[in-house]
Amino acid sequence: xxxxxxxxxxxxxxxxxxxxxAGTGTLLRFDLRxxxxxxxxxxxxxxxxxxxxxxxxxxxxxxxxERQAAGATMNTPAGLAFTGPVHYLSDYxxxxxxSHQLLGFMVIMVGIMSVLMVVRHTRAEEETRRSELVRAAVxxxxxxxxxALILTAAANIxxxxxxxxxxxxxxxxxxxxxxxxxxxxxxxxTGITFAGVAAVTVxxxxxxxxxxxxxxxxxxxxxxxxxxxxxxxxxxxxxSPIGWAQxxxxxxxxxxxxxxxNLAAAVxxxxxxxxxxxxxxVGAGLRAARRGRPVASRALTTxxxxxxxLHRGMLIGFAAGMMVLGMxxxxxxxxxxxMFRDVELFSxxxxxxxxxFVDSFITMIMTVLAIxxxxxxxxxxxxxxxxxxxxxxxxxxxxxxxxxxxLASHLTVALAGGSVMxxxxxxxxxxxxxxxxxxxxxxxxxxxxSAVYIPALWVTAGLAAALVGWFPRAGALAWxxxxxxxxxxxxxxxxxxxxxxxxLSPFGHIPRLPVEDFTWTPLLILTAIAAGLVAVGLYGFRRxxxxxx
Amino acid sequence: xxxxxxxxxxxxxxxxxxxxxxxxLTVNTGEIHGFLGPNGAGxxxxxRILLGxxxxxAGSVTMLGGDPWADAVALHARLxxxxxxxxxxxxLTGGEAIDLLGRLRGGLNKRRRDELIERFDLDPSKxxxxxxxxxxxxxxxxxxLASDVELLLLDEPTAGLDPLMEVVFQDVIGEVKAxxxxxxxxxxILAQVEKLADTISIIxxxxxxxxxxxxxxxxxxxxxxxxxxxxxxxxxERLPGVHEARVGDGRVRFAVDGEHLDGAIxxxxxxxxxxxxxxxxTLEELMLRHYGDELAAETNGNRHGALR
Ligand SMILES: Nc1ncnc2c1ncn2[C@@H]1O[C@H](COP(=O)(O)OP(=O)(O)O)[C@@H](O)[C@H]1O
Ligand SMILES: [Mg+2]
Numbered sequence: 001x002x003x004x005x006x007x008x009x010x011x012x013x014x015x016x017x018x019x020x021x022a023g024t025g026t027l028l029r030f031d032l033r034x035x036x037x038x039x040x041x042x043x044x045x046x047x048x049x050x051x052x053x054x055x056x057x058x059x060x061x062x063x064x065x066e067r068q069a070a071g072a073t074m075n076t077p078a079g080l081a082f083t084g085p086v087h088y089l090s091d092y093x094x095x096x097x098x099s100h101q102l103l104g105f106m107v108i109m110v111g112i113m114s115v116l117m118v119v120r121h122t123r124a125e126e127e128t129r130r131s132e133l134v135r136a137a138v139x140x141x142x143x144x145x146x147x148a149l150i151l152t153a154a155a156n157i158x159x160x161x162x163x164x165x166x167x168x169x170x171x172x173x174x175x176x177x178x179x180x181x182x183x184x185x186x187x188x189x190t191g192i193t194f195a196g197v198a199a200v201t202v203x204x205x206x207x208x209x210x211x212x213x214x215x216x217x218x219x220x221x222x223x224x225x226x227x228x229x230x231x232x233x234x235x236x237x238x239x240s241p242i243g244w245a246q247x248x249x250x251x252x253x254x255x256x257x258x259x260x261x262n263l264a265a266a267v268x269x270x271x272x273x274x275x276x277x278x279x280x281x282v283g284a285g286l287r288a289a290r291r292g293r294p295v296a297s298r299a300l301t302t303x304x305x306x307x308x309x310l311h312r313g314m315l316i317g318f319a320a321g322m323m324v325l326g327m328x329x330x331x332x333x334x335x336x337x338x339m340f341r342d343v344e345l346f347s348x349x350x351x352x353x354x355x356x357f358v359d360s361f362i363t364m365i366m367t368v369l370a371i372x373x374x375x376x377x378x379x380x381x382x383x384x385x386x387x388x389x390x391x392x393x394x395x396x397x398x399x400x401x402x403x404x405x406x407l408a409s410h411l412t413v414a415l416a417g418g419s420v421m422x423x424x425x426x427x428x429x430x431x432x433x434x435x436x437x438x439x440x441x442x443x444x445x446x447x448x449x450s451a452v453y454i455p456a457l458w459v460t461a462g463l464a465a466a467l468v469g470w471f472p473r474a475g476a477l478a479w480x481x482x483x484x485x486x487x488x489x490x491x492x493x494x495x496x497x498x499x500x501x502x503x504l505s506p507f508g509h510i511p512r513l514p515v516e517d518f519t520w521t522p523l524l525i526l527t528a529i530a531a532g533l534v535a536v537g538l539y540g541f542r543r544x545x546x547x548x549x
Numbered sequence: 550x551x552x553x554x555x556x557x558x559x560x561x562x563x564x565x566x567x568x569x570x571x572x573x574l575t576v577n578t579g580e581i582h583g584f585l586g587p588n589g590a591g592x593x594x595x596x597r598i599l600l601g602x603x604x605x606x607a608g609s610v611t612m613l614g615g616d617p618w619a620d621a622v623a624l625h626a627r628l629x630x631x632x633x634x635x636x637x638x639x640x641l642t643g644g645e646a647i648d649l650l651g652r653l654r655g656g657l658n659k660r661r662r663d664e665l666i667e668r669f670d671l672d673p674s675k676x677x678x679x680x681x682x683x684x685x686x687x688x689x690x691x692x693x694l695a696s697d698v699e700l701l702l703l704d705e706p707t708a709g710l711d712p713l714m715e716v717v718f719q720d721v722i723g724e725v726k727a728x729x730x731x732x733x734x735x736x737x738i739l740a741q742v743e744k745l746a747d748t749i750s751i752i753x754x755x756x757x758x759x760x761x762x763x764x765x766x767x768x769x770x771x772x773x774x775x776x777x778x779x780x781x782x783x784x785x786e787r788l789p790g791v792h793e794a795r796v797g798d799g800r801v802r803f804a805v806d807g808e809h810l811d812g813a814i815x816x817x818x819x820x821x822x823x824x825x826x827x828x829x830x831t832l833e834e835l836m837l838r839h840y841g842d843e844l845a846a847e848t849n850g851n852r853h854g855a856l857r
Contacts, residue, residue: 127639127678206678207639292641294673296648300641306649310638391636395689398600398630398702399653402622546602548593549634 023139027147031121039155042113045483046187047162050106051170053491054098058172060496067092074100078332081231084246093174095251098167099183103250105490107242108223110159110187111194114152115215118198121148124208126283128390135282142274145202149195149270156191160184179251182259186245189262193241194219196266199273206285213317220321224328241265303401307409310387311380315417318376319424325372326425329365330432336361337437355515358437362449363515365429367489370453370507373421374460374482380414381464385475391549403546404538411465411534418457426450449513455526459506460485462533469540472547481506551578552611553700553731554599559608561594561755568594570755571608576733576748581726583746583763584735587836591755592735593633596704599733600630613700626655629693633704633735635685637677643688644673650692662695668717682709694721701725701732707741719744739831751836759835770830771804774813779821788813 032039061067071092074083088100122145125131131144163184168177194215201214222240229237230246237243247258280286299305308315336357355363384407387393397403430446464478471477485507488497502508506529509522554576561569569591576582586592597603599612601621610617615624637646644666651657666673669687680688686709693701707715722745725732736742742749743763750760759766771792776782782801785794790809795802805813817825 291674292645292676294642294644296641296645296652300645301649301652303653306653309641313640391632391634392638394597394600394602395630395632395635395650395692396653397602398625398628398632399650400622400626400655401653543604545604546597548597548602549636 020140020142021146022143023137024143024146024150027134027139027143028150031147031151034121035117035151035155039117039158043155043159043162046106046109046113046159047166049109049487050098050102050163051166053102054094054167054172054175055170057094057097061094061097067094067097070097071100076335077231078335080233081227081332083230084226085230085237085249086233087249088252091252093251094172095174095176095179096249098175099179099246099250099252103183103186103246104223104226104242107187107190107245108219110156110191111219111222111242112216114156114191114195115198115201115219116212117152117155118148118195119202119208119212119215121151122199123202123205123211127206127208132282142277145199145273145277149199152195153188153192156188156195159191160188163187174251176251178254182248182254182256183250185256185259186248186250189259189266190241190245192266193262193269194222196269196273199270200276203273203276203280204286206283206287209313227328303405303409304412306396307413311383311410311413311417314376314379314383315413318379318417318421322369322373322376322421322425323428325369326428326430327432330429330434331436333358333361333433334436356439358439358442359445359514362429362433362446363512366426366449366453366512367507369425369429369450370422370456370510371482371486371489373418373425373453373457374485374507376421377414377418377457377461378464378478378482380417381411381461382468382475382478383414384410385468385472388472388547393546394548397546403542407465407468407538407541411461411537414461414464415458415530415534418461419454422450422453422457423447445514448518452510452513452518452523453507455523455530456485456506456510458530459526459533462530462537465537466533466540467537469537470544472544552576553578553580554582554610554612554733556595556598556610557608559595559598559610560606561591561598561603562606568755569598569605569608572752572755573757574750574752575760576731578731579726579729580747581722581732581734581745583742583749584733584752585737585739585742585749586735586752587737590737590752592737592752593704594755595752596630596702596733596735599702600625600628627698628700628702629654629696629698631686631689631693631701631703631706633708635682635689637680637685637688639676639678641677642674643671643677643680643684646677646688647673647692647695650689651696654696654698657692657695658697662691665691665695665721668721669714683711683714686710687714690718690721694725699730701730701734703732703734705735705737707736715741739829739835743829753836766835770835771806772810772830773802773804773828774817775802775826775828776800776817776822777824778817779823782817782820785813785816788816 061070071089073079075086075089080086084100084104088096092100125134125144134144135141161184164177164180167175167183168180197218198211198215201218202208202211204214205211222242226237226240226243226246229235229240229243237247241262244258244261248255276286297305300309384393387396387410393406397406426447426449429450430443434443434446460478460481463481464475467475467478485505488502488505489507491497506526509526511517511519511522552575554574556572556574559569559572559574560567572591572595574584574595584592584595594603598605598610599617601617601624604618613624613627617624637643641649647662647666648657651662669691671684671687671691675684677685677688686706690703690706693703707718710718722732722734726745732745734742734745746763748760748762749766750757752758777800779799781798782796785791785796785801785803788805788809789812790806791813792804792806793802801817803813
């Protein structure tokens with residue numbers, strides 16, 4: 001890293017080596033202080049998210065035969081796309097199960113953590129112009145990025161240790177200490193690779209949201225590439241950092257060297273990041289900002305048009321993502337029947353209450369799509385809060401636009417946008433999936449299965465709106481709804497959570513079409529709750545102080 | 550004369566910080582009122598209460614005959630605001646931001662908008678994130694001044710402007726005044742408001758400590774005089790109201806109380822004035838006159854707090 005930094009740095013100062021990084025230690029302590037809650041929460045969530053299913057496996061699959069049967073159900077293109085390389089199935093111990101079923105998914109989370117952490121301490125700081133202050137102090141030009149990368153690497157290494165210790169001490173057959181050490185290291189190495197990715201993306205745009213978006217897109221692409229590679233058992237998996245982590249075959253072969261690829265990529269990417277940062281000014285991006293219209297259109301200057309304009313980028317980006325997600329599941333619908341039919345033992349479990357495999361599969365996918373749509377809903381509902389925080393709400397609320405009107409226009413975008421998201425995903429699932437299955441009316445069923453989630457999305461928006469109205473600083477708590485729904489939705493069936501846990505989530509009340517029958521009652525109740533929460537939020541926002549800078 | 554703004558006993562606390570501590574401010578209709586005070590004195594907080602953005606803990610406020618909190622929307626149609634720290638939308642152009650704020654306020658005068666953009670030398674087609682602080686300030690100023698409103702609330706509007714643009718700003722405010730509108734103009738630098746303000750209120754620690762016309766206040770304060778004279782000045786110390794006189798060869802520097810200025814200058818002219826500069830009192834001097842050491846200690850305290 002320093003090697004790439006050194007040449008440019010010699011141009012500016014006499015003493016090469018140290019001073020481009022001067023102040024890194026101080027910044028690191030400062031960054032660590034800012035993240036003193038965030039990092040432990042991430043690490044706890046990631047560790048629990050691993051430990052909970054890992055401890056459940058012995059109860060769910062008591063014998064080796066059951067494990068092999070469980071492995072066999074995965075041995076289809078779709079099954080492997082969602083888990084990992086087929087080689088894990090050759091000896092499906094509890095360790096192999098952990099590594100095969102959890103690693104790929106958890107590493108996405110680690111990637112998200114790493115990207116957000118790097119962006120938060122680099123580009124986001126520049127965007128708010130705070131870093132001008134910092135840079136003006138005795139701080140080298142590379143110190144900010146270096147501190148962010150060190151912090152992120154340290155968080156990843158701490159996660160590796162936590163995972164090793166917690167998994168190793170479970171004492172589950174096949175979950176060895178040696179394997180646990182590698183399993184933890186695979187998380188850390190991949191997280192550090194994605195930190196390197198973020199080191200590059202933060203140089204490109206002036207916008208922290210753009211930088212996060214690009215970084216997260218790389219995480220998503222890495223997952224899709226390995227999914228494509230694993231489902232066809234092709235070498236494509238080797239083109240993905242997540243693939244490298246899975247190719248360690250922790251608990252099975254305990255192969256360390258693929259992680260060298262992760263680390264090498266991380267070093268190269270970080271080097272590119274440092275080098276690129278010399279080619280731009282503080283606060284600027286490599287991509288030059290374009291000019292725009294000198295006069296506002298009529299549409300922009302209405303409250304709703306204004307809100308739409310602010311949400312536009314996220315709306316389009318997320319809609320595209322939802323469509324890709326829907327499309328990526330669709331083509332598997334045709335295989336589902338075959339993939340489950342051959343497995344006697346599991347046909348019962350996978351088939352929910354006598355429904356067809358296809359219907360069960362659609363129901364399962366819908367839960368996932370709805371939770372992803374909920375991510376959009378929370379982002380969009382918290383957007384006015386971000387405007388307020390940045391000091392941009394103040395001038396607008398000093399005009400004739402009322403507080404309620406301003407917040408309501410943002411909420412309208414969030415509520416309508418969330419509905420559009422789930423419908424678009426459903427539409428693409430239906431369009432790509434229905435033709436592969438010989439069943440009339442499936443298209444409509446899929447659309448209905450997606451539409452029923454809309455009230456749950458509205459409740460999510462309502463909760464976030466209530467927080468914005470009453471406890472603006474706790475707005476981020478709205479993410480708990482998504483995380484909770486995600487945990488219950490993703491692990492609920494595997495771990496057989498009690499019913500009340502399901503009921504706590506707004507998503508738990510949605511009729512699970514097409515397996516269950518449609519009923520109006522929960523949908524109407526959820527809609528009423530959402531309306532109530534929105535009203536509460538608007539009321540709170542009208543009577544509290546605006547937060548000022 | 551009617552009153553545009555009247556607050557009485559206004560209190561606002563943020564946690565343990567008492568930002569306003571019984572503020573009594575009166576601004577008459579049609580006047581330009583300088584609202585002066587050091588950083589952290591409570592200027593922005595006062596203006597935000599006037600905008601209904603913050604709600605006071607105690608005290609009463611009337612603005613344009615209404616209650617800023619309860620009648621916010623109706624009052625906002627009649628006023629325009631320039632925030633102290635202008636933040637723009639990164640991907641909206643300056644021109645779009647001007648139109649947005651103007652139209653949301655109820656419409657803006659297109660001709661005036663274009664004229665102001667021209668006079669302030671603003672490029673309206675650049676995106677918000679590419680503007681410097683001064684240019685962001687200009688966007689907010691143009692947006693506020695392009696609409697025909699009765700009252701302008703300007704929170705340190707010239708903080709980021711270069712001296713040339715400050716002159717333009719003063720011209721424009723002069724026109725606003727000629728049109729009979731009311732302006733509340735906050736600043737922490739006396740020189741920025743003295744050219745414009747009819748009356749001044751000085752705020753310190755959330756309280757108004759002095760209020761009146763600048764002339765009245767000057768009367769209570771000292772002007773610093775520096776002069777080069779043909780022959781060495783003598784007898785200056787004995788004049789009434791002269792302080793801190795330092796006489797060198799051909800050069801003299803002293804401070805004189807406002808009411809004795811005339812006598813001092815008359816005395817000087819007897820020695821053949823070759824060059825003369827006079828420095829009106831700065832805000833600091835105005836306040837020092839009244840608070841001395843207490844203020845000096847506090848200014849340091851404020852520096853510390855400003856890092857928040
Ligand atoms: N939102 C806030 N939260 C906490 N303290 C604040 C807030 N806004 C202002 N203050 C404090 O109130 C005092 C007055 O601030 P302000 O009105 O911004 O002063 P001025 O505009 O005169 O510089 C300062 O001590 C400031 O730190
Ligand atoms: Mg201020």
